[in-house]
Amino acid sequence: MNLIVNQTYTSGGLEFFRRFTDYWREKADGDRYTLVIIERPSRRYGNQVMVSLAQRPVFVAPLPMKFDAIRNASLDAVEQVYSAAVASNLRFLDQADPDVGRDGW
Numbered sequence: 001m002n003l004i005v006n007q008t009y010t011s012g013g014l015e016f017f018r019r020f021t022d023y024w025r026e027k028a029d030g031d032r033y034t035l036v037i038i039e040r041p042s043r044r045y046g047n048q049v050m051v052s053l054a055q056r057p058v059f060v061a062p063l064p065m066k067f068d069a070i071r072n073a074s075l076d077a078v079e080q081v082y083s084a085a086v087a088s089n090l091r092f093l094d095q096a097d098p099d100v101g102r103d104g105w
Contacts, residue, residue, distance in 0.1 A: 002031035008049070012063050012070055013039035016049050019074035027078070033085050039063065049073075051081050058084040 004024065006017045017037050024030045036052040051059040059077045064070050 003034040005034075005036040008037060008039040010039065010047060010063075012065065012067075013037075013047065013049060015067055015070045016063060016074050016077075019071050020051070020077055023075055023078040024082075027082055030082070035081065049077075051077055053081060053085055054088065 004017075004021055006014075008014050008017050016039075020037060024035075033053060038050045038052065040048045040050065042048055045062060046065075047063040049059075049061060049063045050057050059080045061073060061077070064073055
């Protein structure tokens with residue numbers, strides 16, 4: 001089930017969310033993951049955007065001011081988050097589940 005939670009509040013953050021979701025839909029198995037996109041204010045550094053997967057931040061970057069730069073940042077975020085999602089699935093495949101016995105008798 002695909003769920004992407006939007007916790008942005010500026011026009012730049014909303015543009016990042018829109019572009020991110022557009023690019024994310026193009027991924028073949030992107031509908032398997034639940035993501036949270038969070039915008040954090042910072043007086044010193046400007047707003048930051050963070051994408052979390054399984055309550056773990058996998059992408060953190062400053063939010064650009066120009067919409068063209070936001071589009072590029074969202075595309076970079078999709079690639080980085082997708083790589084982290086695939087890597088997390090591979091890690092779970094290698095671990096044996098203690099609740100499940102071995103195949104065969």
